[in-house]
Amino acid sequence: MTKQNNRGNHFRRTPFESKELVFAEKWEKINDPVTGENKGYGILQDLFVTDNPGDNLPQWASHVITDKERMITATAIQWLGSNVGFEWLKEALSDCGYSLNKDYDTKEK
Numbered sequence: 001m002t003k004q005n006n007r008g009n010h011f012r013r014t015p016f017e018s019k020e021l022v023f024a025e026k027w028e029k030i031n032d033p034v035t036g037e038n039k040g041y042g043i044l045q046d047l048f049v050t051d052n053p054g055d056n057l058p059q060w061a062s063h064v065i066t067d068k069e070r071m072i073t074a075t076a077i078q079w080l081g082s083n084v085g086f087e088w089l090k091e092a093l094s095d096c097g098y099s100l101n102k103d104y105d106t107k108e109k
Helices: 018-032 042-046 068-077 083-095
Strands: none
Touching: 018 068, 042 068
């Protein structure tokens, strides 16, 4: 698994869409095998961890994530940072009783 496998289908857009870049980079980082998180398989694979982990991935996961599934998931995560995706996210959070307020002291990347 490489970082590239955790990039969305439209990663090339990220230099022009700052929120997309932030979402994409954070997703890559949390799935980086170097961190050792979840035996080095990252948070996406962790969603399929069983209660009784063994020593290797097929023994402790109900499903082993493929590179294609990583790309599809990364595309959806990156989309949340797009204008349309972010508006959808704000509406969904609002429906749950939350609101987002931009911190204007933070520089936008």
